[in-house]
Amino acid sequence: MNEQSGLFTPGGHLNDEACAMWVDALNEGREHELPAELKLHTDTCLSCKQRILTIHRLTNTSINHTLHRTPNHAFFALPVITRNHYRVAAVLLILLVVGISLIYTFSGRNKHQQNLFAEYFTPYPDILTVKSGQGLTSHDSLFQAGLIAYTDANYDTAISIFTKLNALNPKDDTLGFYLANSLLASGRDHGMAIQLLEFIIRGGSPFAGHAQWYLALAWIRMDKKSEAADVLKRIVATPNPYQGKATELLKAIN
Numbered sequence: 001m002n003e004q005s006g007l008f009t010p011g012g013h014l015n016d017e018a019c020a021m022w023v024d025a026l027n028e029g030r031e032h033e034l035p036a037e038l039k040l041h042t043d044t045c046l047s048c049k050q051r052i053l054t055i056h057r058l059t060n061t062s063i064n065h066t067l068h069r070t071p072n073h074a075f076f077a078l079p080v081i082t083r084n085h086y087r088v089a090a091v092l093l094i095l096l097v098v099g100i101s102l103i104y105t106f107s108g109r110n111k112h113q114q115n116l117f118a119e120y121f122t123p124y125p126d127i128l129t130v131k132s133g134q135g136l137t138s139h140d141s142l143f144q145a146g147l148i149a150y151t152d153a154n155y156d157t158a159i160s161i162f163t164k165l166n167a168l169n170p171k172d173d174t175l176g177f178y179l180a181n182s183l184l185a186s187g188r189d190h191g192m193a194i195q196l197l198e199f200i201i202r203g204g205s206p207f208a209g210h211a212q213w214y215l216a217l218a219w220i221r222m223d224k225k226s227e228a229a230d231v232l233k234r235i236v237a238t239p240n241p242y243q244g245k246a247t248e249l250l251k252a253i254n
Contacts, residue, residue, distance in 0.1 A: 007038060014041060014048045022052055117221045120249055123185045124177070124210060126151045143175065150178060155186035166196075173205035180211070184218055194218045209235075213242040216249070225253050 007018040014022070018038055025031045031039070042049055126147045146161035162179035169175065176196040183193040197215040201208050212235050219228035232253075235246035 007035065008041075013045065014038070014051070019048070019052055026052075114221070116249065116252055117217055120245060121184065121214075121217050121221075123150070123153075123181045124214070126178075128174070147178065150182055153185070155182045155188075158182045159186060159188065171203075173200045173203055173207055176200055177205070177207040177211060180214060180218075184214060184221065187221075190218050190222050194222075209240045209242070212240065213246065216246065220249075220253065228253060 007015060007021075009015050021034060022038065022042065025034050129144070129147050129151065142161060143165055146158045146165070149155075149157040149161065159179065159182045162175060162182060165175055166172070166179055177200055180193040180196040180200075183189050183196075194215060197211045197218060200211040201215065205211070212231055216228045216231040216235065219225075219231065229250060232246045232250040235242055236250065240246070
């Protein structure tokens with residue numbers, strides 16, 4: 001086979017021009033005029049023959065079909081198509097393959113991030129009710145009901161209660177912290193959870209160190225690896241109860 005003829009790919013298969021020549025020859029009934037090397041290759045290469053048929057299916061815009069003899073004396077139907085049709089179909093085929101590859105790549109990456117979130121996320125415990133020797137003030141009774149729902153993993157109820165209270169007192173960092181945890185645990189409104197956690201960190205709340213850890217997890221839940229890595233690096237670099245886990249998670253996302 002003369003691969004220097006300009007009709008073959010480096011891998012030894014028919015290139016676009018050669019396939020177009022075959023399509024034209026089949027449409028016009030002049031297979032006998034094709035170069036001998038093309039006919040010989042198509043006699044023995046099922047891959048190239050199937051490629052021609054694939055292009056046929058992608059460009060099947062004509063209703064006039066004619067039976068043409070293939071190099072191995074079998075018969076198949078091809079529409080009347082031009083080289084432009086062939087080239088458009090080739091581009092569409094390439095885009096389809098690339099698109100499928102990207103879907104698998106990004107879905108695989110997203111699945112990895114979600115698995116990491118599920119592995120490392122545990123809602124922060126209700127330390128207020130557990131410590132309650134001092135008890136809650138009267139106006140905190142609704143908050144206590146929210147904490148009970150939160151401890152029971154009834155996050156929808158907890159979110160409903162915490163959201164109403166947060167609207168009345170948006171600067172309450174304790175309330176905001178448990179609301180952010182409820183949102184992350186339920187899978188709802190990660191953006192709001194991030195806003196709440198960033199506010200807690202900026203305010204220097206007693207929950208600030210914990211909020212950093214949950215902020216990193218929130219970014220992972222949203223598949224924002226760069227943002228998560230930045231937060232994890234800050235945790236590792238300063239005293240924080242989550243330093244060990246942050247170091248592990250940082251390695252896992254890189």
